[in-house]
Amino acid sequence: MKKIELNDISVSYITGDFSTTGLKDVIIQKLKRTYEKKEFMALNGITFSLEQGELLGIIGTNGAGKSTLCKVISGIMRPTKGTMSVKGSIASLLELGTGFDPDLTVKENTFLRGALLGYTKEFMNKTYDSIIDFAELKEFENRKFSHLSSGMKSRLAFSIACLVNPEILILDEVLSVGDGAFRKKSEAKMLEVIQGGATTILVSHSLAQIRRMATKVLWIEKGKQIDFGETEEICDKYEEFLKKK
Amino acid sequence: MLNSIKENIHKIKKYQFLFSELVKRDFKKKYKRTILGMFWSILSPLMQLAVMAVVFTKFFGRNTEHYIIYLFSGNLVFSFFKDATNGGMHALMQNANIIKNINVPKYLFMISKEVSACINFGLTLIIYFLFVAIDGIPFSWNFLTLIYPIACLLIFNIGVGFILSAMFVVFKDVQYLYEIFTQLLMYVSAIFYTVDVYPDKIQLVFFINPVYSYIAYFRSVVLEGAIPPLWHHLLCFGYAMIMLITGMVIYKKNNYKFMYYI
Numbered sequence: 001m002k003k004i005e006l007n008d009i010s011v012s013y014i015t016g017d018f019s020t021t022g023l024k025d026v027i028i029q030k031l032k033r034t035y036e037k038k039e040f041m042a043l044n045g046i047t048f049s050l051e052q053g054e055l056l057g058i059i060g061t062n063g064a065g066k067s068t069l070c071k072v073i074s075g076i077m078r079p080t081k082g083t084m085s086v087k088g089s090i091a092s093l094l095e096l097g098t099g100f101d102p103d104l105t106v107k108e109n110t111f112l113r114g115a116l117l118g119y120t121k122e123f124m125n126k127t128y129d130s131i132i133d134f135a136e137l138k139e140f141e142n143r144k145f146s147h148l149s150s151g152m153k154s155r156l157a158f159s160i161a162c163l164v165n166p167e168i169l170i171l172d173e174v175l176s177v178g179d180g181a182f183r184k185k186s187e188a189k190m191l192e193v194i195q196g197g198a199t200t201i202l203v204s205h206s207l208a209q210i211r212r213m214a215t216k217v218l219w220i221e222k223g224k225q226i227d228f229g230e231t232e233e234i235c236d237k238y239e240e241f242l243k244k245k
Numbered sequence: 246m247l248n249s250i251k252e253n254i255h256k257i258k259k260y261q262f263l264f265s266e267l268v269k270r271d272f273k274k275k276y277k278r279t280i281l282g283m284f285w286s287i288l289s290p291l292m293q294l295a296v297m298a299v300v301f302t303k304f305f306g307r308n309t310e311h312y313i314i315y316l317f318s319g320n321l322v323f324s325f326f327k328d329a330t331n332g333g334m335h336a337l338m339q340n341a342n343i344i345k346n347i348n349v350p351k352y353l354f355m356i357s358k359e360v361s362a363c364i365n366f367g368l369t370l371i372i373y374f375l376f377v378a379i380d381g382i383p384f385s386w387n388f389l390t391l392i393y394p395i396a397c398l399l400i401f402n403i404g405v406g407f408i409l410s411a412m413f414v415v416f417k418d419v420q421y422l423y424e425i426f427t428q429l430l431m432y433v434s435a436i437f438y439t440v441d442v443y444p445d446k447i448q449l450v451f452f453i454n455p456v457y458s459y460i461a462y463f464r465s466v467v468l469e470g471a472i473p474p475l476w477h478h479l480l481c482f483g484y485a486m487i488m489l490i491t492g493m494v495i496y497k498k499n500n501y502k503f504m505y506y507i
Contacts, residue, residue, distance in 0.1 A: 024422070076344075077501075078501040099340075103273075119262075121262045
């Protein structure tokens, strides 16, 4: 069964002075007829599909559009062109550690994040202890969130997001969270979810990791799809490309 | 339209937990770690009232009975409008980091701000009634009808919040333009002066301003002890509905674009 299907997906941002100036300037520019929109294609014609249980590795240099693609698949961002279907519950781990409130305590933030991810109150009351234990932050639970180190923040974010077993898992550069010990633990947890049959999308700059884990690879560059297919073949090509640069 | 309202109510129910967490967060942030805490939010309108009373009683208050309450009614309603719409305007941008990384209905952030502003208004309302009692105005069952303009104003604020939050994402200068706008709106809302110096026809022109309509309802009930006529009720409701529907349409049309600007 196809779990994820993307058809000619494009995303274009409107750039230019637009967002930096403001309403006044746009009105004046429109009156003077000097108003123009510039577009920037963050993604341009991405097409691929994934079966249940597959693990897709996304590779490409910085600014290729990998994170934008993750946002499109998670439903956070709507593509400007193209069609897609994504079936099943999604857990997406993007930019871990952001979006927390620095003034609230760790405990309050945990509940807020849980609510944001769509968990119920009962579920949070029940699983709060295991979240905090997994993140190893028990002694910090009543401290202000801003007192945590960035590693701790990511650990907490990871622990909250990974407690449910989603059908689709989207990981944007998050398998390197925390210190050595926690990394091991989080990778193990991740593998548990993946082996449970989740369809996974993994963005990583570590080719070794992609080769080890991915069943398919998508290579994008400057928003354009370079290749999609078998892991070894594309990873080899990508390595060639990196050497030439 | 009715269906989409129904749908949204259903969604809100689904996100009830998130919603209560967001409102809680607004409150904790506002009152935590300030010594005066909750007292602050009451103190600020009171100080504003005190200054206005000192300055304006000489000019406008001589011919007006219960001038302090007259002033307070206007201030109370206008502050609610101003705080709620300002909060709504910033709601999306303040939560940009969340919106960028988690798929969650964005308008919940805006509506939670409106609700916190409403609770805040409720606190000031208690003080207001305290003043009413001190000023020797007898309480009557008519006061219960004040729930009506408050509910209408809440809906009205949500509508304005939809529009402003959508505009603010794209145009960052909206906050300054809106500040000027509210300032001007305050002057035409008859907060510290009375409108009876104008002929009857001109007095009706004031009702073009929705906020004035809500203020007038308050004054009519509290100061004159009279429930306003039917047309006044319809006007209050009409403004709320028009604003809500306009806001929802504008928001719905633009909401997927937000991600490109945040």
